[in-house]
Amino acid sequence: MAEIGDFKAKPPVETDPMGASSEGASLYQLIREDIIEGRLAANERLVVTDLARRHGTSTNPVREALQLLRGEGFVIFLPNRGARVRPIDQDFVRDIYEIGVLIEPALTRWFVNMATGEDIAELERLEGLIEENNFADTFRHSELDTAFHTVMYQRHYNRHAAELWWKHREVLRAVSRRFNFTLARRAAIIREHRELIAHVKAGEADKAAELVSRHVEGSGRHILEQMRARNAARAG
Structure with a gap:
């Protein structure tokens, strides 16, 4: 266990979103953290092309990540309005x-x-x-x-x-x-x-x-x- 000065809790298991590609799983972690920490605001629209550009990737891993986050309740999909951040x-x-x-x-x-x-x-x-x-x-x-x-x-x-x-x-x-x-x-x-x-x-x-x-x-x-x-x- 780390000493007091550099102590940081670690997950009990390595989180690995089931069925996701490695790139999709990595983006899932990044976007999820942005939502939890408030860097992506409640009800903010999540545009696939914008997220792909921000993270330097193609659109397919972004779509994967958003579907994983939808399954956990962090992202909602609205008819004709696309994906948005669910308010915590x-x-x-x-x-x-x-x-x-x-x-x-x-x-x-x-x-x-x-x-x-x-x-x-x-x-x-x-x-x-x-x-x-x-x-x-x-x-x-x-x-x-x-x-x-x-x-x-x-x-x-x-x-x-x-x-x-x-x-x-x-x-x-x-x-x-x-x-x-x-x-x-x-x-x-x-x-x-x-x-x-x-x-x-x-x-x-x-x-x-x-x-x-x-x-x-x-x-x-x-x-x-x-x-x-x-x-x-x-x-x-």
Whole structure:
């Protein structure tokens, strides 16, 4: 694991969009990141020739990438209007975190039954860094928190489930970076991480899975509350 200064969370699996050419898969990653980070704005029209020119490629890989993004819900196709960026709005965030509530408990239950002493030590090390940072650097917290959960999911036999978790988490991470953690949410994260480690140590798979379900739902609801508050402030 990297030291504090150059720490960066990495995906649990190498993301490889199914059925895409190597160029189409590469463009899919680039355009997806532009959407998540807001470099491509909500409802912005995605013109195939413009994207091909921007990325120095032909139009076929761009079409591939847009179809992959359509399948994930990041791009919508409208009759006579072509492809557009789907807004990462409250409904989209809700859908993503609700999928996490379904997937992550299953991944966690498997991990508890397979966890080694080294795994537990790594969870404790990362939680120590999270608490040492104490939300002072929100980007660093995001990286450490993602690494914490990656320890549990990175060796799962269902690589598609692990990849889906990572992709959805990246969306939620990008959205959450726009807001500050409330004091209540900060306390909940620390408490739930500590409880989770205790369940892993005790081999309590069902309790760990139940806790992770609450943890993911709490995170999703916190983001939605922040989004609603910002929208209300703008409307006012």
